[in-house]
Amino acid sequence: APPAGASGQCFAAEGPGPDLVCFTLSASSSGRPEPRCFVPAPGRCYSLCVPAAPSVPAARLHRRLQQRLRQEPFGRCQVLGLLCYGAQAALEKGFLIQDPQGGPETERALEELLRGLGELPPPLGVYEAGERGELWQCLWALRGAGGRELLHRARVVAAEEPPLHPAVPGLRHAAVFHSLEAARSVVEQCTSFIPEATAVLDLVDKCPKHSKKGEFPVIVIEGLDATGKTTVTQSIKNSLNALLLRSPPACVSQWRKTFDVEPTLIRRAFYALGNYIVASEIAKASTESPVVVDRYWHSTAAYAIATEISGKVQNLPPTHHEVYQWPEDLLKPDLVLLLTVSPEERIRRLQGRGLEKTEEETELEANSLFRQKVEESYKRMENPGCQEVDASPSREEVLRTVLYLIKKHCGSL
Ligand SMILES: Nc1ncnc2c1ncn2[C@@H]1O[C@H](COP(=O)(O)OP(=O)(O)O)[C@@H](O)[C@H]1O
Ligand SMILES: Nc1ccn([C@H]2C[C@H](O)[C@@H](COP(=O)(O)OP(=O)(O)O)O2)c(=O)n1
Numbered sequence: 001a002p003p004a005g006a007s008g009q010c011f012a013a014e015g016p017g018p019d020l021v022c023f024t025l026s027a028s029s030s031g032r033p034e035p036r037c038f039v040p041a042p043g044r045c046y047s048l049c050v051p052a053a054p055s056v057p058a059a060r061l062h063r064r065l066q067q068r069l070r071q072e073p074f075g076r077c078q079v080l081g082l083l084c085y086g087a088q089a090a091l092e093k094g095f096l097i098q099d100p101q102g103g104p105e106t107e108r109a110l111e112e113l114l115r116g117l118g119e120l121p122p123p124l125g126v127y128e129a130g131e132r133g134e135l136w137q138c139l140w141a142l143r144g145a146g147g148r149e150l151l152h153r154a155r156v157v158a159a160e161e162p163p164l165h166p167a168v169p170g171l172r173h174a175a176v177f178h179s180l181e182a183a184r185s186v187v188e189q190c191t192s193f194i195p196e197a198t199a200v201l202d203l204v205d206k207c208p209k210h211s212k213k214g215e216f217p218v219i220v221i222e223g224l225d226a227t228g229k230t231t232v233t234q235s236i237k238n239s240l241n242a243l244l245l246r247s248p249p250a251c252v253s254q255w256r257k258t259f260d261v262e263p264t265l266i267r268r269a270f271y272a273l274g275n276y277i278v279a280s281e282i283a284k285a286s287t288e289s290p291v292v293v294d295r296y297w298h299s300t301a302a303y304a305i306a307t308e309i310s311g312k313v314q315n316l317p318p319t320h321h322e323v324y325q326w327p328e329d330l331l332k333p334d335l336v337l338l339l340t341v342s343p344e345e346r347i348r349r350l351q352g353r354g355l356e357k358t359e360e361e362t363e364l365e366a367n368s369l370f371r372q373k374v375e376e377s378y379k380r381m382e383n384p385g386c387q388e389v390d391a392s393p394s395r396e397e398v399l400r401t402v403l404y405l406i407k408k409h410c411g412s413l
Contacts, residue, residue: 042135044102046110047082047125049094054174056189059263062093064117069095073109076100081310083166091170094122114142123151130155165315167308171323175268175304178327180204183272190266196255203251204273207280211331214287217410218331220296221402222378223339224371226349228391228398232339233294235399236406243285246294248274264307271300279331290410297330298338298381306373313372316380324380335409337402338378338386343368345392 048065050058069079074097082096099106107126114121123139130136135156140148167174177183184204190197219236221229237244248256252274259270275297285291305323309315317323326332341349378386387405391398 041098041102042127042129044099044106045127046097046099046107047084047094047127047137048097048110048114048122049082049084049092049125050122052083052091052093052170052174054170054186054265056186056265058093059174059265061117061122063263065095065113065122068113069097073105077106091166111142111148124148127156164317165309165311167310168317168321168323171305171308171317175264175308176301176323177269177272178322178325179329180209180273180276180327183269183276186265186269187273190262194258194262194266196258200252200255200270200273203277207277208283210329211280211283213283213331213334214285216286216288216290217335217406218282218286218291218293218333219406219410220293220298220333220336221339222295222298222302222336222386223391224346224374226346226353227339227341228349228395229294229339231395232391232398232402233292235395236292236402239399239403240290240292240406242290242292243288244292244294245278245281245285247271247278247296247299249278249281252277264304268300268304271304272297275300275330282331282333293333296333296336297326298336298378298386301381302374302377305377306370309373312369313376316373316376319380320382321380324377324382326381326383332384335406336381336384336386337405338375338388339391339398340375340388341390341392343371 048069050061050065052058068074069077076099078098078100080096080098082094084092084094097106097110107124110124114124121142123141126138126140128136128138137154137156138150139152141151142148172178173182177186184201187197187200191201219242221233221236223229233244233246236242248271252270255270259267262270278293278296282291282293301323305316309317379388387409389398389401389405393401
């Protein structure tokens with residue numbers, strides 16, 4: 001069955017055999033606006049897809065294809081993200097490649113790319129015009145000695161814009177982990193090619209399972225970069241004699257660079273495990289003093305959702321969706337405050353600080369849509385939800401507000 005699907009453009013292919021439904025997703029990273037309607041042009045349009053079901057090999061293959069498609073000779077092509085239901089009715093994820101000039105070079109280069117991948121390359125989708133001007137998608141399996149075999153031919157027809165973004169149903173398995181075990185098993189599959197994965201797992205396994213909070217309050221400060229989390233958490237620490245922790249914790253932060261370049265599945269599993277390690281630190285510390293935490297699970301979930309859901313804010317999973325629920329096996333804080341500032345003030349603060357920006361932060365600036373999606377996801381979090389604090393006033397005033405909210409919520413300290 002076709003998924004509850006995408007906004008932006010989508011098209012469906014019908015043919016002998018099961019229907020094929022494809023959704024092209026906007027190229028959010030380039031900041032280009034979402035095209036409203038897209039029909040693959042015959043003779044100039046191709047697709048490459050891997051299974052969308054979360055698996056470490058498929059995620060890595062997807063990443064490899066993405067990297068190769070950014071290189072020459074594909075510079076002249078428009079490359080869009082693609083989610084589609086393939087011949088076996090299994091959801092697939094990949095790319096739609098449109099060559100504005102046409103000609104055989106792009107198809108040849110794609111074949112070469114696939115042959116260079118080694119065993120079992122994904123099939124090459126080629127769009128062709130039929131006799132009456134209709135559009136077909138042909139899936140070709142590449143064979144030895146330059147040969148290829150037609151696997152499937154399906155007719156492409158326009159489809160209604162579906163009510164839900166097609167990446168929504170898979171979010172809980174591909175990007176937002178709701179249990180230690182789910183995140184752990186992904187990182188475990190990486191030990192053969194990421195040596196640091198073993199070290200992360202060792203740390204996780206040393207932590208007591210199902211850590212319980214002590215009697216002192218635990219306050220989490222969330223927000224986009226440069227909203228003042230470091231400033232506020234430091235001040236809370238001084239004002240309340242609290243212990244300051246952050247997620248990911250210091251013991252794994254040296255491996256962030258390694259995991260940040262891995263596909264979403266692996267990267268988000270790493271951050272998820274970081275939260276479980278911090279949970280055991282919180283459990284211990286909160287028996288002795290108040291604890292303030294700079295970023296925690298809400299950051300992990302909000303950034304993951306905003307990266308996976310392309311296009312506009314309306315594409316986010318609806319409020320009360322399961323992705324916004326706190327994982328049952330993760331220690332819950334008493335209070336979560338979400339710092340928000342206007343986009344202009346945030347950019348002033350980022351520039352004032354002058355630190356090196358992460359790739360994601362550069363994207364944040366280039367793409368205010370992404371920033372809006374992170375913030376909106378934060379606001380939809382539940383159980384515990386995030387209480388919003390306007391962090392635009394002076395440092396002193398923001399601290400006063402924050403201390404007032406802590407006192408109101410957590411009683412005398
Ligand atoms: N209330 C405030 N008013 C003005 N500037 C602030 C305020 N809070 C923080 N800053 C400045 O903004 C920059 C980003 O703050 P920081 O605490 O590092 O944010 P984050 O930890 O959320 O990235 C820093 O240069 C900081 O000194
Ligand atoms: N608990 C956490 C903390 C950060 N992350 C991810 C989310 C974003 O991709 C980055 C943001 O972290 P970054 O270090 O840039 O943020 P700050 O500088 O602390 O504001 O890390 C996470 O997934 N889970």
